[in-house]
Amino acid sequence: MTQTPGAVAPPPPDDPLRAAAFREGLRDMAPAVPGVFAWGLVTGVAMVQSGLTLWQALGLSAFAYAGSAQLAALPLLVGGSPVWVIFLTALMVNLRFVIYAAALRKPLGHLPWQRRLWLGYVTGDITFVIFMRRQQQVPDWPQRDSYFLGLAMANWAAWHAASIAGILLAARIPLEWGLGLAGTLALVALLIPFCLRRAAAAGVAVAAVVALATHGWPLRTGLLAAIACGVTAALFAERFQGRRIGEGAA
């Protein structure tokens, strides 16, 4: 919100400090790379095994760059849902990134819009978490956007390498092995941590029941109804609870 008085223009890109910050980002991301790789591999295999062609799978992965949204879109893509339902579903699954973007406005908001667009696009879950930890330790470090880019590019490279490997591998795996299930299992692993908070768990339960009950609705619009009911239930649960579980925990 506050404009830092005497804020300096970002140093030129060939600044050795920026290169060092970029490398530090790459290094700090390294421990997360095996997990990112597994996730990309599963997504790649699941896309092809669900029925996307090689080029469609490569295109979806290359452009969307969003594992959970890609996997969530798969049953809809295969089931022939309308494009707007697929878009809204991907948007809902991606909404956590709006929270990240809101938090990143402060440390990255001073950059030119093209750089903000690019850094926003390559934001991943782990990238965000590691960056915010560093931002708390060293607030407003001048090379912070290079550090962010280092984190994001390590994530990006691992993701695409794994995703392409998964897509190429999938063609050699028989369909009856049911490897598409691995993609759904990945979403299960993503879903469980949310359920540890009581209000979110209530929302998840309501969304699940409504999704089953409305499965026969045309164009899979029941999915959107399920999300709306779930979010409403979670907000009510939070009100009734009076306070958030987990607040005060480190």
Next chain:
Amino acid sequence: MSELWTWLAIAGVTLSTFVTRAGLLLLGERVRLPAIVDQALAYAPACALAAIVVPDLAIAGGEVRLDPGNFRLVGALAAAAVYVATRSFVATIAAGMAVFTALRLLA
């Protein structure tokens, strides 16, 4: 699924990536989110995942199947248990696929 339609859907998923990740970053701090929107944002991803995952696992052949004969569901429950116990992404998927595959081969 037609070729053009599939690419339009792919463009839609890509657009959702840009809108959610870069949208607020581009708009800057002029935009303030009302508290209720902020709270809803926190719950929407979990609800969306549940609304996708549960029918994908529990519906087989067009009907709800909550019995042990639904191997995908049993595999997913095993995977969930492993995730709660280990917090390992790789172990979760390996366990779920192992249970599903064992049931499929034994059946």
